[in-house]
Amino acid sequence: MFDLLATTLSGDALTEPAGQTETLDWQWRGEGILELSPRQPCEAAVVISAGIHGNETAPVELLNQLVSELLSGQRQLRVRLLVLLGNPPSMRINKRFVDADMNRMFGGRHARYTPNDESRRAQELEQVMALFYRSAAAADTTQRYHYDLHTAIRGSQHVRFGLLPLQARPKSEAMLAWLDAAGLDALVHHRSPGGTFTHFSSDVFQADSCTLELGKALPFGSNDHTQFTGIRRALETLVSGEPLPIREAAAPLVHYRVVQDVIRSQEDFELFVPADALNFTAFSKGFVIAQESGKTYQVEADQEVVLFPNPNVALGLRAGLMLVKM
Ligand SMILES: [Zn+2]
Structure with missing residues (x-):
């Protein structure tokens, strides 16, 4: 085969x-x-x-x-x-x-x-x-x-x-x-x-x-x-078609919802999340996540976590997501 x-x-x-x-x-x-x-x-x-x-x-x-x-x-x-x-x-x-x-x-x-x-x-x-x-x-x-x-x-x-x-x-x-x-x-x-x-x-x-x-x-x-x-x-x-396996993870599953889609729409887009930040790193209210002509993204909830931060995406594409726990 x-x-x-x-x-x-x-x-x-x-x-x-x-x-x-x-x-x-x-x-x-x-x-x-x-x-x-x-x-x-x-x-x-x-x-x-x-x-x-x-x-x-x-x-x-x-x-x-x-x-x-x-x-x-x-x-x-x-x-x-x-x-x-x-x-x-x-x-x-x-x-x-x-x-x-x-x-x-x-x-x-x-x-x-x-x-x-x-x-x-x-x-x-x-x-x-x-x-x-x-x-x-x-x-x-x-x-x-x-x-x-x-x-x-x-x-x-x-x-x-x-x-x-x-x-x-x-x-x-x-x-x-x-x-x-x-x-x-x-x-x-x-x-x-x-x-x-x-x-x-x-x-x-x-x-x-x-x-x-x-x-x-x-x-x-x-x-x-x-x-x-x-x-x-x-x-x-x-x-x-077998019964579900027993969950092995120690901690329960955590649910998040997206609260901000950070989009790179201008050439001067800058992302302020450190390059080595892990996915789900938390930032506090007021932190400026990214900036470009005409738009500033900042943390609005008490705490938001970042997902997939990437400043090097093409124009019009997503440079990161901000999430809060549900
Ligand atoms: Zn992939």
């Missing part, structure tokens, strides 16, 4: 783009895109993506391991499953992206870019996802999930956390229970729409979607997989 990651990195086409094992059918739908269907009816259609940022390798290795176990028959498949390795060209060079950040392009935003590898790939992933959820619906599969796996650029006060896209409908209890069981330390609730893959799947397909940040980015082969036991176990139970 082929290896998903090795085949994707090689750039070679599979000689046979579809096949079967004793219990499932698989289809190679494009570079790094694999659909797995059990032969028996099932209730859930699950998309698991990783490598949307090419240097975030640990989740890619984890997902590859899961696929190997399904293809070898070592693990049972009880959901319709679409596995996506997001950005193969950037994975090959161990870079976050080649031309531009793909996780700002979903929901059709790719059309605003001068066509490049990432904008074409974002469009392809949208189409593949649409086809997958539609064919699953035609087969009476009613629940939709999408988990997009990442690792963060900088260290974090909360090592493992999830980002929930803005949605009008309530967050699904089943998803929240699963995220808790996966051992996440924190969940961040967005307050505005964005170009992320999970915002797209939640908004367009009403999937229960979450972006998972699972530690720090390291090259292929250098990852400490003991850090990822909780999420690995949770993904196994998800695809195999």
Whole structure:
């Protein structure tokens, strides 16, 4: 049986783009895109993506391991499953992206870019996802999930956390229970729409979607997989329809909501969060977070914590988020 990651990195086409094992059918739908269907009816259609940022390798290795176990028959498949390795060209060079950040392009935003590898790939992933959820619906599969796996650029006060896209409908209890069981330390609730893959799947397909940040980015082969036991176990139970694992984290899950989206809209934008500040570092009321012509961002609540501070983003993009505990 082929290896998903090795085949994707090689750039070679599979000689046979579809096949079967004793219990499932698989289809190679494009570079790094694999659909797995059990032969028996099932209730859930699950998309698991990783490598949307090419240097975030640990989740890619984890997902590859899961696929190997399904293809070898070592693990049972009880959901319709679409596995996506997001950005193969950037994975090959161990870079976050080649031309531009793909996780700002979903929901059709790719059309605003001068066509490049990432904008074409974002469009392809949208189409593949649409086809997958539609064919699953035609087969009476009613629940939709999408988990997009990442690792963060900088260290974090909360090592493992999830980002929930803005949605009008309530967050699904089943998803929240699963995220808790996966051992996440924190969940961040967005307050505005964005170009992320999970915002797209939640908004367009009403999937229960979450972006998972699972530690720090390291090259292929250098990852400490003991850090990822909780999420690995949770993904196994998800695809195999097993009971949720017991949460292993010592402290309870903390919920945050976004109170400020810090956007770099002018050339003279300056960010005053120190370059080495960890994600979830707290700042007190009055602290000036960033400044540019015509706009000052400052902490308005008694305390706000920073997430993903990055002054080097393109104009019009987010240079950081400010959060408060819920
Ligand atoms: Zn990422």
